[in-house]
Amino acid sequence: MSATGIGAAVRRKEDQRFITGSGNYTSDITRPGEVRAYFVRSPHAHATIKKVNTKAAEKMPGVVAVLTGADLANDKIGGLICGWAITSKDGTPMKMGAHPAVAADKVRCVGDAVAVVLAETLRQARDAAEAVEVDYGVLPSVVDPAKAAAKGAPQIHDVAPNNMIYDWHLGDKAATDAAFASAKHVTKLDIINNRLVPNAMEPRAAIAEYDQGNDALTLWNTSQNPHVARLVISAFVGMAPEHKLRVIAPDVGGGFGSKIFIYPEEVVALWAARRVKRPVKWVSDRSEAFLTDAHGRDHVTKAELALDANHKITGLRVHTIANIGAYMSTFSSSVPTYLYATLLSGQYAIPAIYAEVDAVYTNTAPVDAYRGAGRPEATFVVERLVEVAARELGVDPAELRRKNFVKSFPHQTPVIMAYDAGDYDASLTKAMNMIDYKNFGQRKAASEKNGKLRGIGFSTYIEACGIAPSQAVGSLGAGVGLWESAEVRVNPTGSVEILTGSHSHGQGHETTFAQLVSDRLGVPIETVSIVHGDTDKVQFGMGTYGSRSGAVGMSAIVKALDKIEAKAKKVAGYMMEASGDDIEFKDGKFTVKGTDKSVGWGDVTLNAYIAHKFTGGQLEPGLKEGAFYDPTNFTFPAGCHIAEVEIDPETGKTTIANWVAVDDFGNIINPMIVEGQVHGGIAQGVGQALLEGAHYNSDGQLVTGSFMDYAMPRAADLPSFKVDTTLTPCPSNPLGIKGCGEAGAIASPAALINAITNAVGHENVPMPATPSTVWKAAQGGMKKAAE
Amino acid sequence: MPNVTITVNGKSHTVDVAPETLLVELLREKLRLTGTHVGCDTSQCGACVVHVDGAAVKSCTMLAMTADGAKVTTIEGLANGSALHPMQEAFREHHGLQCGFCTPGMIMSAVDIVNRKGSELDEHTIREELEGNICRCTGYHNIVKAVAAGAKAMKGGAKPARAAE
Amino acid sequence: MYAFTYERPKNVDDAVKLLKKADDAKLLAGGQTLLPAMKLRLASPGTIVDLSGIKGLSGIKASSKAVVIGALTKHVEVMNSAEVQKSLPALAHLASVIGDPAVRNRGTIGGSLANNDPSADYPAAALGLGATIKTNKREIEADKFFKGLFETALGADEIIESVSFPVPEKAGYEKFRNPASRFALVGVFVSKGKDGARVAVTGAGESGVFRVKEMEAALGKDFSAKAIEGIKVPAKGMIADLHGTAEYRAHLIGVLARRAVAAAK
Structure with a gap:
């Protein structure tokens, strides 16, 4: 291995500009003659737009233009789309409602844009935005996915009766029902996979410039995939032919999925730049980001695991309601389906799996892929079920896992995926040694002596990465090749x-x-x-x-x-x-x-x-x-995370005492960078499990609309992590790489909740397990122990 | 329009500003020092941390007018010419950054921690002292390592952080 | 931020004149609460009177009887003051857990008290020690100063000049942070002085900082954690939100009060 070749912990070339303040993020760019854009956004979760009066705003100092949804429609700018077609059980296509970049007739969530003000300065634009008069006809709203399809729920898009986008399924229902009918033991869990706000530290931004001479547009934006943005904005939105539209995504300050999607603001910036013939710059406030970035997760799930007398898993049955939000974001439909249900076999040889997924509209921000996208939700279902099953059966959770691991490869699961390589036993064993599992009892006793509760939890996860063979995803509904x-x-x-x-x-x-x-x-x-x-x-x-x-x-x-x-x-x-x-x-x-x-x-x-x-x-x-x-298969990173927590039962505060992660990412190009990805992923998973949760009240207002109420992980919330790897090279690509970017976020929530429930002595600890929640759970647990 | 006179990274500027201008807006928009970032609007993320008269300050929570007469150091002024400040070097060496957006504020806060707490920093202290800086990429693991190492290196005869101010 | 007129007077008298002149003027001290509110357009003063140009409003004087802190004294100065650490270590500790280092480098004690945020730390110390707030007009006892959420006894043209904290025999402060904002979800300040014990709670009360008389009575007799073990604070009147129910906050008051007493110095 050379000092700079494959496998070396080469220090990053890009760091020079970032550590000296010389990065070039979208918001750092200014274009000569630019105007600033500020959006007028709906304060209501659901309302008709009766009238938008822009007259007063247009007369305000510095205002260049005030544009509305009606203007957008007049200019024949198309709506945004979801690019992955999902088919319901009855063979009907998913029901996608229109998503105009600026609402003209109806708003469907708080933060929906109803107008945009362009002015010489940001403050002038913001002042004028307050002078835009919008007459709303407020409608009842629904934010809870479990209630969205209920009789009498407000109808959000006409094309989707009962707010149902699709009811989809995967797997063999009859075989799975049979497995449950003959099961010796069934473990059941009701799970809410909490809604998250990705919160990349760089808020989204867009600058658009129109070149009159060439009738061409340039967009600088905070994108994870500028070419796809160009394709969608050209082919579907109809902004300009592809060869007349240039998209530049310069330094981008984190994405975690939320910057994959094509957003209304970049469409509006392009359209407005051409209309006013000046560059248009929009930079999201954090508050605006909370309302308009695509959120993640938000599943309501009933899950069951069937086991036989030998503790072999014989079946898994899942029903999930997935909240898609007010509009179908770019890849939203694929997340709770092909990125979720296909991973429900976990690391286990499960003969029968049946998953049903209902995707619903609600009056909330769109929900789409967020680090892990579907796979954290699947892992949480599987790893909670297995851990709880072990507790119910009175067996060691590691041993129950080991007994059911897939041990020979390739392995065809009942839910599409064909695992190509792995050694799940190796990562579990290594992780157990690293955390000194055999002496956990001593540590627990020491904690109890100090009036603290201690718990340990596993997550032996698998994910499918490197998406993916174009033909395969095409057959599953993807609108693009991958x-x-x-x-x-x-x-x-x-x-x-x-x-x-x-x-x-x-x-x-x-x-x-x-x-x-x-x-x-x-x-x-x-x-x-x-x-x-x-x-x-x-x-x-x-x-x-x-x-x-x-x-x-x-x-x-x-x-x-x-x-x-x-x-x-x-x-x-x-x-x-x-x-x-x-x-x-x-x-x-x-x-x-x-x-x-x-x-x-x-x-x-x-x-x-x-x-x-x-x-x-x-x-x-x-x-x-x-x-x-074009890849020949997905890749299948897998591994084992073990979390060990100490809980102060008086306050409910959870402290992570130990964290071990052993991952199999196949061959590794730069171990330093890979470890960094694991650290960051774990932190986001810990955030989901302990701190973060987007919460809308019943009126559809986002209660957690800033860092004041949405708890972001800070340095003191986290420990140093013990990270190691095992290796089975990926057979399907020339470098043997599996991918490492999402593993931490996929594995960690289940490990942490397994540890907390282990500590408090019962299973009902919802995410985020805030001190208040854990305190309540600990009271219940202690009562239970005293009984 | 009123003006402020402010010394930034050793250079004096007199700039016309509207009273509602924040220090970070003065730095980014008037002086085009875009290394100082804005990551939130509730004074929590710390991407905008600069040093004002030697102390770490959230430049999004200080009026430019209040900084009249002050000496300000931003991330752009930390290195001594082409020689990186030891804290910058430590962030690179220990992979204390990924997307780089929180990094300028993180480094400015880290230097401030050393200025206040000395060069021997344990993990607990570093984590507590980073209370006001949010990173979404690194899980802080390598940031903590970088700050500890940077602190030690600052003691080793490297350029003191305030020399530029 | 909306546009405003900016003034930076050189002395308190000029500041008062400016306050009188404009009917929607606001004093700016460290700005760590006011500026965020203005940025979100939740506050829109027509005039900002920046106190940072006034000399003599900051500094710490300690005697055996009292610690007197100038209104513009920054949190960092209080936490690092050798005198405060010696005479009133609980106050130095309290200052050290406000916000974060950059906030402590700007935020001031006067600003915190005048703002009276229901989750701020200093009001708990002022009430928990029976401090006296000195303004350009008068001296106000802490018990009469805090008037509810963001409300104080200060008049429109009244400026805090200093705060005098009587030096107690013992005092302690325990803060349990809101996981998101890192303000106090509950903070409890306890003290034992010549006039008995005081227990002041921030973060929990729907009407802001308040005293727990039942605990004070018990601690007056026996200043020990055990003495207040059986005392339950009712959940009625406690803040309930996403971060904690009223019951949880009421419970935390007991836990933190006992810990503060145990740690009191």
């Missing part, structure tokens, strides 16, 4: 530019992708640069989400590098008067097999361009290759 592209441009002097369709917003691609190139071409890592996030530079790409940039994005680079190597060998062959087939390439040197004749990388790259050693008929000059890589 390949990735790469282009390798080698300059005459030997430096290398990698153009990738992946997008880095914290993941460190500028380093890991360069490590791959440095390793493969034997060139110094400093001579490699990674270009991403600009549709004018990179031809096309699918972006970064679903832990796919390593497994899919880097595989595309490998494929392009294969072509570069082949071409470079030909150039070297002409230089050394040998056949390209006789050239060996190693450590940046081209050698004629069996001789000591060799030329270096820089000589070859220069000769590729000066083209003095070959004719155009023999070989094209230049050294630039592209590739599209």
Whole structure:
């Protein structure tokens, strides 16, 4: 392993600009002549718009224009769409309501845009926004997904009777019912997977500029996938032809899924820029972000696990109501279906699984993918069920897991997925050793002596990443292919530019992708640069989400590098008067097999361009290759997290005493970055389990609308984590990579709630397990113990 | 429009500002020092932390007018030319950042912690002292390591943080 | 923020004149509460009278009888003051758990008391020690100063100049933070002085900071955690929200009061 190659903990190349304050985030950009946009947003969860009077606002100082939903409709700007078609049990397609970027007739959640003010300064725009008079006809609203489809619930979109978008299912109902009928033991749980606000630290932003001379638009935005944004805004919104629209996602301050989606504000910025012929800049406030960023999770689930007399799991049955919010966000439909139910087998060999999912509209912000997207929800269901089953059966939760693990591969689950490789026993055993499981009893006794409760909880999770084979996802309803592209441009002097369709917003691609190139071409890592996030530079790409940039994005680079190597060998062959087939390439040197004749990388790259050693008929000059890589399977990262907590029963405060994570991510390019991803994922999972919960009151007002009420994890809420790995290389991609971005968030909530319920002695601890909640639970637990 | 005279990263500026201008707006919009970020509107996230007369301050919660006559150091002024401040170096070395958005405020707060608490910082102290800085990427694990290491390095004869102010 | 007129007087008299001149003027001290409220447009004063230009309103003087703290003294100065740490360590501790370091570098004791946020820390110390608030006009006992949520006895043209805390035999402060805002979900300040014991609670009361007389009576006889073990604070009148029910807050008062007494120095 070289110091900068695959497997080395190379310090990040991108850090220089971030630690010196030289990053270039969207909100850092100003364009000459720009105006600021401020949205007038609905204070009501559900209301008709009777009238919007913009006259007073238009006369305010600095105001350039006030635009409404009616203006948008007049200009024939199309609505936003969800790009994954889900079919209900009865074969009918999902019922997608219209989603105009600015509401014209009706608002469906608090924060829905009803007008936008453009003014010389932000304060002028905001002042004028307050002068826009909107006459609302307030309607009853519903925010609870469990009540959305009930008789008499307010109807949110006409196309979706009873607010039902789809009722979908997966698995074999008859076989599963049979498994339960003959079960020796059944464990049942009612689970609410709490609604979360992603809260990337950089709020969303958009700047749009119109070039009159070329009738072209440029959008700078906080996007995880600028090409998909361009495609949707062009093909569905109809803003401009694809070749007349450039989307640039510069430095992006975290995404966690919430910046995958195409949002109304970027559509409005483009439309408004063309209308007023000036650049338009919009930067979200945090308060605005709470109301308008897509939220995550929000499932209400009934789950059951069937076991036989030997404690083998024989069946799993799940019914989930998924809250989609007021509109179907870009990938919202796929999250509670193909990203959720397909993972319900967990790490276990379960012969029969049946899952039903009802997706409903409510008068809340749209819900879509948030770090893990469906897989944390699935893992929470499975890992809570297994832990509770072990407690009910009086067996060690680790042993119950071990008994039911999938042990041979490939393994076909009853819910689509074919697991390709793994060693679940290895990660469980390693994690148990790391946390010193056998001496937990002593630690618990010591805590009790100090008046504290102590608990331990497991989560042996699996996820499907690297999404995914285009043909497979196409057959499941995806509107796009999920390949990735790469282009390798080698300059005459030997430096290398990698153009990738992946997008880095914290993941460190500028380093890991360069490590791959440095390793493969034997060139110094400093001579490699990674270009991403600009549709004018990179031809096309699918972006970064679903832990796919390593497994899919880097595989595309490998494929392009294969072509570069082949071409470079030909150039070297002409230089050394040998056949390209006789050239060996190693450590940046081209050698004629069996001789000591060799030329270096820089000589070859220069000769590729000066083209003095070959004719155009023999070989094209230049050294630039592209590739599209379409995966052959999902990847299946898996592992074991164990949480150990201490609880103060008097206050209900939970302290994480120990956290161990052992993950199998396949081969690893940069262990430092991978560990960082695990840390961050765990913190978000701990946030879900202990601190975070988006809460709407019955009027549809978001009660947790700022950091004052929405508890973000702080440094003192978390411990240092003990992180390690096991390794089974992924067989389906050239690098053997599985992906690591979401694992922590997927595994950790179940581990933590298993630990807390273990400590308090009963299972009814909802998330977030705030001190108040845990205190109440601890009272119940102590009462139970005293009985 | 009133004006303020303010020394930022060793350079004096006299700038016309509306009274409602926040210090962070003065820095980002008037002086184009965009390293100082805004991540919330309730004075909690700490992405906007700068040093005012040597002390860490949330620049989103101070009027530019109040800073009249003050000496301000931002993330852009922390390095000594091309030589990084030891705390900056420590954040890179220990992978104390991912998306980079909270990083400027995090580093400015970290330097302030060392200024107040010295260079031998235990994990508990660092975590408590980072109360006012929210990071969504790192889980704080590596930030804590970076601050501890940066603190030690600051003692080792590196440029004191306030020299630029 | 809405537009406003900005004034930075050099002395208290000028500040008072400015307050009198404008009917919607607000004093700006450290700004750690007022500015966030203005940013969210929840407060919209027409004039801001920035007190930061006034000399002589900050500083700490301690005698064996009292610790007197100037209104513009920052939390960081109180927590780090050797004199406060020696005479009134509970107050230094309280200052050290307000907000976060950057907030403590700006926020002032006068601002905190004048704002009387129901979850702020200083009101608990003022009430829990029987402090006297000195303004440009008069001296006000803490018991008569706090008038409910964000309400105080201060007149429209009245400015806090200093706060005098009598030095107790013993005092302690325990704060249980709201997991989101990190303000006090409940904070309890206890003290034992020559006139008996005081127990003041912040964060919990629907009408702001309040005293728990039953605990005070018990602690007056026996200043020990055990003495108040059986005393239950009723849930009626307690704040109930997403972060804690009224019952939970009432329960926490007992827990924190006992811990504060046990830790009192």
